[in-house]
Amino acid sequence: MGLLSLAIWLPIAFGTLLLAVGRDENAGVVRAIALVGAVASFLVTIPVITGFDGSTAAMQYAEKLDWVPRFNIHYALGVDGLSMWFVPLTAFITVIVVIAAWQVIEQRVASYMGAFLILSGLMVGVFTAMDGLLFYVFFEATLIPMYIIIGVWGGPKRVYAAFKFFLYTLLGSLLMLVALVYLYAKSGGSFDILAWHKLPLPMSTQALLFFAFFAAFSVKVPMWPVHTWLPDAHVEAPTGGSVVLAAIMLKLGAYGFLRFSLPIAPDASREYAWVIIALSLIAVLYIGLVALVQQDMKKLVAYSSIAHMGFVTLGFFMLNTLGVEGAIVQMISHGFVSGAMFLCIGVLYDRVHSREIASYGGVANTMPRFAAFAVLFAMANCGLPGTAGFVGEWMVILGAVKYNFWIAFLASTTLVFGAAYTLWMVKRVYFGEVANDHVRELQDINGREFLMLGLLAAAVLAMGLYPKPFTDVMNVSVAELLKHVAASKLN
Numbered sequence: 001m002g003l004l005s006l007a008i009w010l011p012i013a014f015g016t017l018l019l020a021v022g023r024d025e026n027a028g029v030v031r032a033i034a035l036v037g038a039v040a041s042f043l044v045t046i047p048v049i050t051g052f053d054g055s056t057a058a059m060q061y062a063e064k065l066d067w068v069p070r071f072n073i074h075y076a077l078g079v080d081g082l083s084m085w086f087v088p089l090t091a092f093i094t095v096i097v098v099i100a101a102w103q104v105i106e107q108r109v110a111s112y113m114g115a116f117l118i119l120s121g122l123m124v125g126v127f128t129a130m131d132g133l134l135f136y137v138f139f140e141a142t143l144i145p146m147y148i149i150i151g152v153w154g155g156p157k158r159v160y161a162a163f164k165f166f167l168y169t170l171l172g173s174l175l176m177l178v179a180l181v182y183l184y185a186k187s188g189g190s191f192d193i194l195a196w197h198k199l200p201l202p203m204s205t206q207a208l209l210f211f212a213f214f215a216a217f218s219v220k221v222p223m224w225p226v227h228t229w230l231p232d233a234h235v236e237a238p239t240g241g242s243v244v245l246a247a248i249m250l251k252l253g254a255y256g257f258l259r260f261s262l263p264i265a266p267d268a269s270r271e272y273a274w275v276i277i278a279l280s281l282i283a284v285l286y287i288g289l290v291a292l293v294q295q296d297m298k299k300l301v302a303y304s305s306i307a308h309m310g311f312v313t314l315g316f317f318m319l320n321t322l323g324v325e326g327a328i329v330q331m332i333s334h335g336f337v338s339g340a341m342f343l344c345i346g347v348l349y350d351r352v353h354s355r356e357i358a359s360y361g362g363v364a365n366t367m368p369r370f371a372a373f374a375v376l377f378a379m380a381n382c383g384l385p386g387t388a389g390f391v392g393e394w395m396v397i398l399g400a401v402k403y404n405f406w407i408a409f410l411a412s413t414t415l416v417f418g419a420a421y422t423l424w425m426v427k428r429v430y431f432g433e434v435a436n437d438h439v440r441e442l443q444d445i446n447g448r449e450f451l452m453l454g455l456l457a458a459a460v461l462a463m464g465l466y467p468k469p470f471t472d473v474m475n476v477s478v479a480e481l482l483k484h485v486a487a488s489k490l491n
Contacts (some may be wrong), residue, residue, distance in 0.1 A: 012118050015037070090123045093248055093335060115149050119258060122145070253386045262481060337388055
């Protein structure tokens with residue numbers, strides 16, 4: 001078993017163990033097992049970073065075993081510069097989620113922790129699968145733990161939100177399954193994703209495949225106008241569910257564009273890039289305005305996530321190096337920043353049991369340590385230079401300038417809107433006079449909360465001040481992808 005298999009199956013094994021033996025009367029032991037499982041799963045991913053060779057676009061840490069030999073289906077794994085960072089990111093966020101739930105979740109603790117560990121392994125599977133059917137199995141399987149997390153531990157409308165999340169994302173994926181089966185037949189009975197990249201497909205076929213993949217991945221991102229499931233899911237999900245949903249699950253759809261849409265349908269990707277760019281700009285502009293009028297903190301950050309993910313899809317389809325690299329960096333930084341924002345809202349909700357902005361005011365007076373973290377993450381959400389939130393957005397805007405000045409101009413308005421809605425929330429929640437007795441009685445963060453916010457703050461600052469390790473890894477893979485897309489045009 002290689003490193004990638006360990007990264008997938010170790011958290012799944014720990015999660016299954018918790019589901020099998022965990023009882024609420026042994027909650028302390030359950031939490032300890034969950035933490036050991038999450039930390040061990042993260043440690044397994046560190047050699048993936050340290051041993052990665054950024055000078056090649058070839059798949060690394062590759063594994064290939066027969067799965068269903070009769071139909072030429074393989075258990076095939078590998079990572080390149082497009083996917084490598086998402087493996088440790090997924091494991092890292094899972095550690096944070098386990099720490100965040102330590103004292104908060106008191107019922108069905110084993111099921112809660114087990115669901116997140118299993119989900120972690122399945123998401124790593126999506127980022128590493130090199131067989132089309134294996135990718136589809138992992139891609140769809142991630143819905144089940146998240147559906148349970150929202151439906152069991154969520155808010156008052158959790159069942160509605162869980163069903164909406166499940167149906168939207170499942171229906172979008174059915175067309176992708178049709179596309180995968182077509183590619184299997186067209187390639188002579190192979191589910192090898194890299195072999196599909198080399199198929200000489202006519203433009204009409206590429207267009208159909210492009211929109212089949214678009215149906216699956218646009219819902220998952222989510223892009224406007226199929227984004228409406230996300231605010232409901234975020235508002236009703238428990239804090240850990242919101243963190244994983246924003247930090248990792250939205251990236252599964254964006255990653256799909258990189259691994260399937262662009263290399264398999266390169267001509268169609270160029271032909272219909274304007275569709276994605278238009279929808280991305282609507283997400284950046286319109287959703288930014290929608291975020292401005294939100295009264296619920298979770299909804300505000302949820303809409304903020306849609307706007308930031310609009311930057312990702314915009315960067316991909318401008319088809320230049322700065323745009324694509326900036327979009328991947330934005331995916332990673334958004335994982336840290338959005339996860340931290342939802343954790344901060346969770347810290348307040350655990351104390352006051354309200355997500356309404358009007359329920360707070362002057363929190364910095366009673367929780368100064370917490371307010372320092374919260375304002376740092378808010379600044380990163382605005383795209384402040386020196387934080388992770390700035391790097392990807394700046395690269396995408398530079399890529400947009402090379403593509404079309406007016407698109408860059410419209411895209412850059414997200415920095416204005418992002419600052420407006422984020423600072424509006426920060427001013428009303430954290431600053432000013434203490435607004436009410438609930439705020440006056442607040443206790444500052446404890447050691448556990450300081451640890452989880454401190455880890456994320458370190459990641460946000462490290463990536464913002466020194467992004468070179470992140471960009472160096474993806475340079476060659478992005479160049480190879482864009483070369484492939486451009487070469488098809490010559491043929």
